[in-house]
Amino acid sequence: MQRQAFEWLRPRPASEEERRLRASAPAPGREPGPGKEERLTRNAHAYTIAVGGRGNNGAVEGTAYDAIARLYDPWSRSVTEDIPFYVEEARRAEGPVVELGVGTGRMVDGPVPLVICPFRSYLHLQNDRERRRALGAVRRLLPADGRFVFDVFAPADDDIAETNGRWLEREPGIFERADWDTAARTLTLSVRGEGDETTTMSLAWLSPLEWRMLLEESGFEIEACFGWFDRTPYSGGEDAIWVARPAER
Ligand SMILES: C[S@@+](CC[C@H](N)C(=O)[O-])C[C@H]1O[C@@H](n2cnc3c(N)ncnc32)[C@H](O)[C@@H]1O
Numbered sequence: 616m617q618r619q620a621f622e623w624l625r626p627r628p629a630s631e632e633e634r635r636l637r638a639s640a641p642a643p644g645r646e647p648g649p650g651k652e653e654r655l656t657r658n659a660h661a662y663t664i665a666v667g668g669r670g671n672n673g674a675v676e677g678t679a680y681d682a683i684a685r686l687y688d689p690w691s692r693s694v695t696e697d698i699p700f701y702v703e704e705a706r707r708a709e710g711p712v713v714e715l716g717v718g719t720g721r722m723v724d725g726p727v728p729l730v731i732c733p734f735r736s737y738l739h740l741q742n743d744r745e746r747r748r749a750l751g752a753v754r755r756l757l758p759a760d761g762r763f764v765f766d767v768f769a770p771a772d773d774d775i776a777e778t779n780g781r782w783l784e785r786e787p788g789i790f791e792r793a794d795w796d797t798a799a800r801t802l803t804l805s806v807r808g809e810g811d812e813t814t815t816m817s818l819a820w821l822s823p824l825e826w827r828m829l830l831e832e833s834g835f836e837i838e839a840c841f842g843w844f845d846r847t848p849y850s851g852g853e854d855a856i857w858v859a860r861p862a863e864r
Pocket of ligand 1: 734
């Protein structure tokens with residue numbers, strides 16, 4: 616396991632509260648493997664983007680994930696740092712929750728005045744047209760007191776330099792390679808297992824100011840922007856966790 620290049624991505628150790636919430640989390644029903652939090656990285660999994668086509672109704676018919684469907688759960692099993700945060704949000708909402716880009720259902724099961732988009736999935740959207748369209752759909756789903764909660768990242772230059780173009784073993788037998796395009800602000804991520812399962816995805820990032828503007832232009836107001844899932848206020852790091860609610864008309 617090569618960890619050097621992803622050193623910056625390593626998750627913070629879980630607090631007691633996080634462990635308690637995780638243990639009682641209703642949805643994923645899965646605990647991290649022994650020692651995972653200590654040796655695994657945080658953000659490598661943020662690198663994803665849809666390459667699937669769209670049907671006549673605009674729905675995504677397939678994504679780069681299809682090719683690694685069997686690898687997805689082992690690939691993402693160390694990504695647990697966000698679960699207590701989203702579970703807490705879901706409990707607070709006391710109603711149905713919609714998860715965008717639900718994947719294998721890693722985050723929450725079933726319904727609920729909250730829309731979430733965990734695991735940097737919003738970065739799958741490649742341009743402002745797609746981002747606005749999705750925000751409009753979220754906005755229409757939410758009542759006046761509803762909330763949209765999602766997390767994104769924007770890489771730092773030194774992180775890019777450390778990981779660019781290198782195959783790294785993310786999990787035993789599962790490798791990733793990140794190719795960053797800082798001019799386009801996109802990341803192409805390749806993932807492969809030991810067999811013939813392989814895929815290439817792309818992800819597009821924005822600055823926090825741009826996220827704020829997009830949200831506000833799409834009829835949201837910002838309730839909070841955290842820098843991590845422990846609700847530390849955002850102060851300029853790579854991660855940003857947005858809590859937005861419909862703006863008062
Ligand atoms: C990083 S995974 C996150 C999955 C899940 N939310 C989780 O936390 O484990 C991103 C998910 O977004 C989905 N996705 C990608 N592009 C999408 C799009 N344009 N519309 C809807 N879902 C998309 C993928 O199929 C995948 O399930």
